[in-house]
Amino acid sequence: MLSGPRSRSFTLDRDGPPALSEWRKMGYMSLNVEHQSTRTLPSEKPIRLLDNAGHAVHGAATGGFELPGGDVLLDLYRKMVIARRFDVQVTALTRQGRLATYPSAYGQEACEIGGIAAIEARDWFFPTYRDSIALLTRGIEPGDILQSFRGDWHNGYDQYAHRCASQATPLATQALHAVGLAHAARLRHDPIVTMTYLGDGATSEGDAHEAFNFAAVWQTPTIFLVQNNQFAISVPLSRQTRAATLADKAVGYGMPGFHVDGNDVAAMYAVTRAAVERGRAGGGPTLIEGLTYRIEAHTNSDDPTRYRTARDVEHWKRRDPIERLEKYLVSEGALSEQIRAEITDAAEAVAAHTRDVMTTEAELDPLELFDHVYSRPRPALLEQRARLEAELADAAAAHGARSAGAAR
Amino acid sequence: MTAPTTEQAVPAASAPTQFTMAAALNSALRDAMESDDRVVVYGEDVGPLGGVFRVTDGLQERFGDDRIWDSPLAESGIIGTAVGMAMYGMRPVVEMQFDAFSYPAFEQMVSHVAKMRNRTKGRMSLPMVVRIPCAGAIGGVEHHSDSSEAYWTATPGLTVVMPSNPADAYSMLREAIDSDDPVVFMEPKSRYWSKAPLTLPVTTAPMDRAVVVREGTDVTLMGYGPTVRTALEAADAAAAEGLSIEVVDLRSLSPFDDETVGASVRKTSRAAVIHEAAQFGGYGAEVAARVTERNFHHLAAPVLRITGFDIPYPSPKLEEHHLPTPDRVLAALDTWEWDV
Numbered sequence: 099m100l101s102g103p104r105s106r107s108f109t110l111d112r113d114g115p116p117a118l119s120e121w122r123k124m125g126y127m128s129l130n131v132e133h134q135s136t137r138t139l140p141s142e143k144p145i146r147l148l149d150n151a152g153h154a155v156h157g158a159a160t161g162g163f164e165l166p167g168g169d170v171l172l173d174l175y176r177k178m179v180i181a182r183r184f185d186v187q188v189t190a191l192t193r194q195g196r197l198a199t200y201p202s203a204y205g206q207e208a209c210e211i212g213g214i215a216a217i218e219a220r221d222w223f224f225p226t227y228r229d230s231i232a233l234l235t236r237g238i239e240p241g242d243i244l245q246s247f248r249g250d251w252h253n254g255y256d257q258y259a260h261r262c263a264s265q266a267t268p269l270a271t272q273a274l275h276a277v278g279l280a281h282a283a284r285l286r287h288d289p290i291v292t293m294t295y296l297g298d299g300a301t302s303e304g305d306a307h308e309a310f311n312f313a314a315v316w317q318t319p320t321i322f323l324v325q326n327n328q329f330a331i332s333v334p335l336s337r338q339t340r341a342a343t344l345a346d347k348a349v350g351y352g353m354p355g356f357h358v359d360g361n362d363v364a365a366m367y368a369v370t371r372a373a374v375e376r377g378r379a380g381g382g383p384t385l386i387e388g389l390t391y392r393i394e395a396h397t398n399s400d401d402p403t404r405y406r407t408a409r410d411v412e413h414w415k416r417r418d419p420i421e422r423l424e425k426y427l428v429s430e431g432a433l434s435e436q437i438r439a440e441i442t443d444a445a446e447a448v449a450a451h452t453r454d455v456m457t458t459e460a461e462l463d464p465l466e467l468f469d470h471v472y473s474r475p476r477p478a479l480l481e482q483r484a485r486l487e488a489e490l491a492d493a494a495a496a497h498g499a500r501s502a503g504a505a506r
Numbered sequence: 507m508t509a510p511t512t513e514q515a516v517p518a519a520s521a522p523t524q525f526t527m528a529a530a531l532n533s534a535l536r537d538a539m540e541s542d543d544r545v546v547v548y549g550e551d552v553g554p555l556g557g558v559f560r561v562t563d564g565l566q567e568r569f570g571d572d573r574i575w576d577s578p579l580a581e582s583g584i585i586g587t588a589v590g591m592a593m594y595g596m597r598p599v600v601e602m603q604f605d606a607f608s609y610p611a612f613e614q615m616v617s618h619v620a621k622m623r624n625r626t627k628g629r630m631s632l633p634m635v636v637r638i639p640c641a642g643a644i645g646g647v648e649h650h651s652d653s654s655e656a657y658w659t660a661t662p663g664l665t666v667v668m669p670s671n672p673a674d675a676y677s678m679l680r681e682a683i684d685s686d687d688p689v690v691f692m693e694p695k696s697r698y699w700s701k702a703p704l705t706l707p708v709t710t711a712p713m714d715r716a717v718v719v720r721e722g723t724d725v726t727l728m729g730y731g732p733t734v735r736t737a738l739e740a741a742d743a744a745a746a747e748g749l750s751i752e753v754v755d756l757r758s759l760s761p762f763d764d765e766t767v768g769a770s771v772r773k774t775s776r777a778a779v780i781h782e783a784a785q786f787g788g789y790g791a792e793v794a795a796r797v798t799e800r801n802f803h804h805l806a807a808p809v810l811r812i813t814g815f816d817i818p819y820p821s822p823k824l825e826e827h828h829l830p831t832p833d834r835v836l837a838a839l840d841t842w843e844w845d846v
Contacts, residue, residue: 469628
């Protein structure tokens with residue numbers, strides 16, 4: 099079992115284990131279900147369905163996963179192209195000073211899109227600050243995603259409408275929320291899964307450990323998708339772990355782990371999709387590591403020349419996830435000039451829309467600072483609100499007097 | 507709220523029964539779970555053991571382990587998963603086994619529990635209760651007697667309350683569980699076995715209000731949790747010497763009830779606050795500052811703080827020297843000039 103499909107000890111049982119209510123009837127403690135022991139290490143060689151030349155991979159390297167169908171691949175391609183155009187546009191707007199900061203996911207599209215495309219509208223997503231393109235793919239308005247990076251408010255979209263939590267900044271903290279929500283859904287017999295994205299650096303955090311462990315003990319339908327882009331800002335993976343792969347960590351928690359080529363969207367989608375189905379069927383959590391690379395800096399305020407070489411970046415640019423799928427689709431005759439033009443137009447439309455909404459300043463009401471802290475107003479906070487209101491009125495009056503003076 | 511379901515109360519609806527604070531809290535949890543199936547309880551040893559202080563005694567047997575269960579031993583995990591459960595509409599009531607064991611959860615509390623509602627412009631409230639057995643005087647080894655209330659009260663977005671008696675324990679816990687906002691519910695360990703006659707369910711003053719528990723004319727003496735008893739004992743002793751002390755049980759630490767406290771201070775002109783936590787940067791500093799800011803022209807003397815010393819909590823055989831006593835309170839009041 100050391101070569102090839104080591105990870106296939108976790109075959110997906112379509113029928114799945116019994117529902118929670120069934121366990122109860124059987125007299126099991128539903129929160130401590132007996133589950134299959136999971137002690138097989140993930141393959142050290144990443145699971146891959148398309149190689150860098152765009153050829154379909156066969157044999158052990160696929161980990162037993164099948165290449166998704168043509169429609170799915172074309173859809174993933176379209177989503178990745180649009181996502182990258184958005185990402186490039188937002189980075190440009192940030193350089194123009196329209197956003198306070200923007201953590202780019204350029205180069206990580208296979209992880210970002212392969213993951214988010216694998217869950218359904220009823221499922222919940224727990225993103226980090228780097229996952230704006232996954233939110234875009236989820237259907238959230240660019241202006242709503244970017245409210246936080248523009249500095250208008252810490253979060254700008256409706257969590258419940260999109261079943262997307264706010265983008266977490268403190269590393270790995272959101273993974274516990276994903277576990278808790280999945281557990282609540284399970285107690286209510288709602289067949290949903292939760293998925294959270296983490297970076298390689300985040301796996302060093304205590305909350306990552308606690309989330310992996312709680313999810314495994316409670317058998318929550320949670321997918322932990324670790325985007326190993328090999329740097330936590332400036333610190334390389336070798337300073338985070340001695341594990342051969344981050345997916346290896348899954349074994350210690352008793353859950354399946356998959357080490358995947360994170361620049362192969364076909365593999366990322368297929369592995370995530372299988373994890374979604376297993377989780378929904380009652381099979382518990384899954385840890386997926388996608389091995390990828392961040393082409394851009396951590397954020398616009400970062401200087402990556404201090405910690406990595408241009409040669410390194412060029413190496414990974416030659417492993418571009420979009421080009422890889424494009425080569426495959428072209429070789430299959432699935433990407434006509436007409437489709438290509440249609441996708442380009444759609445991407446340009448998203449970019450133009452993003453430029454429009456980000457070049458329009460939002461009207462902010464400073465008094466709203468007091469309105470959402472508690473569900474019931476507090477007298478002391480109302481006093482402070484009145485103080486700021488008076489300051490704003492004074493400032494407006496002074497401004498009015500200056501304007502009148504200037505007019506004279 | 508449905509009809510009373512408390513077994514002790516049913517046969518003796520007209521005759522109150524003696525309840526310890528631990529039993530009152532247990533009844534509050536049971537009645538809340540009975541009336542609202544969104545209420546779930548978890549933490550360390552809360553299941554078959556019933557909690558190390560037996561506050562959850564018998565609840566797993568009654569409700570099953572889909573409603574109350576033992577979680578893995580990890581406080582950040584407990585709070586972080588409770589956030590996710592509250593996001594989905596549950597009302598988790600989680601237990602931090604001891605005050606000092608809550609610190610691994612600090613990041614989740616400060617970065618998410620306190621901020622979620624504001625971050626999401628009120629779209630996402632977190633109706634969760636974090637129960638924290640707190641404070642000392644139980645002969646506990648290190649890390650079992652901390653008073654960490656100021657960490658939580660310094661965090662906007664958290665509601666922080668501490669009952670001092672069984673009736674408030676019941677009523678305030680019910681209100682905390684019903685609240686749409688996250689509540690840090692601090693339970694003074696040394697008062698767990700204090701008794702009072704109760705007929706449950708009982709509704710006392712609202713959770714966000716302080717209460718005058720003994721009227722007086724000369725001094726406003728504020729306490730909360732374990733130090734309310736200290737204040738009452740000091741008031742008894744002072745009365746024998748002709749000094750009339752009004753005792754205010756603060757109950758709600760965040761928000762602070764300026765109205766009730768202000769009315770008392772403007773009547774007595776003198777104020778002092780007692781707590782077990784260290785003095786420097788402690789909760790009493792906020793009390794003294796805001797009482798002074800709002801009532802300076804009514805005050806005849808500076809607001810005093812009678813507190814634990816500015817030291818890490820002592821070992822069991824030395825804790826009696828650390829904790830504020832009625833004698834230390836009266837000695838502090840003696841430092842005021844009384845002839846002005």
